[in-house]
Amino acid sequence: MTVSQLAETLSLRIVQDQFEDRHVGGAYTSDLLSDVMANAAEADLLITIQSHANTVAVASLVGAAAILICNDRPVPEDMIAAAAREEIAILISSESQFTLSGRIYALLNGLHPTA
Amino acid sequence: MDPRPILERADLHNHSCLSPCGDLDNSPINIARIAAERGITVMALTDHNSARNCPAFAEACRRVGIAPLFGTETTTREEVHVLSLFGDLEAALSWGAWVYERLPAIPNDPERFGEQVVVDVEENVLGFEERHLITAIEASLEEIGAETFARGGLFIPAHIDRATTSVSSQLGFLPPGRYSALEVTRLPVEIDTRDNTLICDSDAHYLEDVARRSFTFPRDPGEPVFVALERALARGEVTMSIDRSPK
Numbered sequence: 105m106t107v108s109q110l111a112e113t114l115s116l117r118i119v120q121d122q123f124e125d126r127h128v129g130g131a132y133t134s135d136l137l138s139d140v141m142a143n144a145a146e147a148d149l150l151i152t153i154q155s156h157a158n159t160v161a162v163a164s165l166v167g168a169a170a171i172l173i174c175n176d177r178p179v180p181e182d183m184i185a186a187a188a189r190e191e192i193a194i195l196i197s198s199e200s201q202f203t204l205s206g207r208i209y210a211l212l213n214g215l216h217p218t219a
Numbered sequence: 220m221d222p223r224p225i226l227e228r229a230d231l232h233n234h235s236c237l238s239p240c241g242d243l244d245n246s247p248i249n250i251a252r253i254a255a256e257r258g259i260t261v262m263a264l265t266d267h268n269s270a271r272n273c274p275a276f277a278e279a280c281r282r283v284g285i286a287p288l289f290g291t292e293t294t295t296r297e298e299v300h301v302l303s304l305f306g307d308l309e310a311a312l313s314w315g316a317w318v319y320e321r322l323p324a325i326p327n328d329p330e331r332f333g334e335q336v337v338v339d340v341e342e343n344v345l346g347f348e349e350r351h352l353i354t355a356i357e358a359s360l361e362e363i364g365a366e367t368f369a370r371g372g373l374f375i376p377a378h379i380d381r382a383t384t385s386v387s388s389q390l391g392f393l394p395p396g397r398y399s400a401l402e403v404t405r406l407p408v409e410i411d412t413r414d415n416t417l418i419c420d421s422d423a424h425y426l427e428d429v430a431r432r433s434f435t436f437p438r439d440p441g442e443p444v445f446v447a448l449e450r451a452l453a454r455g456e457v458t459m460s461i462d463r464s465p466k
Binding site for chain 1: 296297359360361387388389390391392394
């Protein structure tokens with residue numbers, strides 16, 4: 105499943121649309137970027153409320169497929185610009201990290217319809 | 220004539236009873252008096268997200284003969300602690316207002332977090348800060364740095380090697396950008412410090428910890444302390460004294 109397919113299936117809004125439509129291999133949920141650096145895997149979707157430019161730097165470093173911002177946290181302009189440079193999509197949703205993690209886990213593991 | 224420089228001893232990170240985690244004994248006059256006894260000549264008051272005890276601190280330092288700096292330890296959007304320091308009281312109070320405008324209006328719960336007490340130099344209680352001061356403000360590390368420099372201040376990420384609320388713990392790296400210095404609690408530092416000057420401060424929340432770490436820098440006779448400090452940080456002309464291991 106690609107980033108755009110995942111966004112469409114779960115009705116996630118894409119707020120940074122200049123991206124490489126990468127394969128989503130899994131997901132990692134964390135609001136501590138040092139933890140993301142240590143434990144996220146390449147091609148993971150990063151599920152977080154850390155809405156700032158440094159999140160893009162870490163996502164790029166670990167090779168994340170995309171960034172999903174939860175709870176409708178406002179995405180600052182410098183974050184969008186940084187993600188466009190790195191061609192990483194930024195998705196956003198009004199739902200929490202818990203809910204989105206559950207829905208994405210089910211979707212990626214084919215457990216049951218979640219949309 | 221070539222007058223010899225004076226060696227100043229600085230501790231730029233201290234909390235008063237305004238910080239919820241700060242001991243109530245940490246009145247501005249108490250911390251200034253004890254710092255002076257322990258050889259500090261330049262001291263900054265840096266409560267969490269508020270400069271409201273800086274007026275009392277200014278008078279306290281005048282009484283004990285310490286050169287004061289004023290500012291805040293601000294919690295960035297990334298939940299990284301950073302110091303913004305000013306040589307001028309009015310500039311620090313204006314800075315404090317900028318921070319407060321971006322501080323979420325979450326009431327403090329003194330039972331859980333401690334009182335946030337505004338005092339005068341005689342330790343009279345002037346009031347209590349109602350908003351919880353520990354929370355992250357609505358501004359990024361980069362924005363807070365830019366605003367601090369625009370106001371003529373010094374911008375120093377705090378305790379960058381600590382396991383919580385530091386650039387190491389929250390981000391895992393030091394973002395490229397402009398810093399006056401980086402504050403450490405021990406050496407060596409594991410992350411790349413990008414050629415910035417390192418300093419150490421006490422980060423005292425209790426009287427016993429005042430001046431437990433400090434650094435020295437040279438100042439020419441007659442030169443304002445803030446000017447000499449800014450230059451010493453820019454040139455790396457500082458010597459650290461890590462007297463005791465951090466808790």
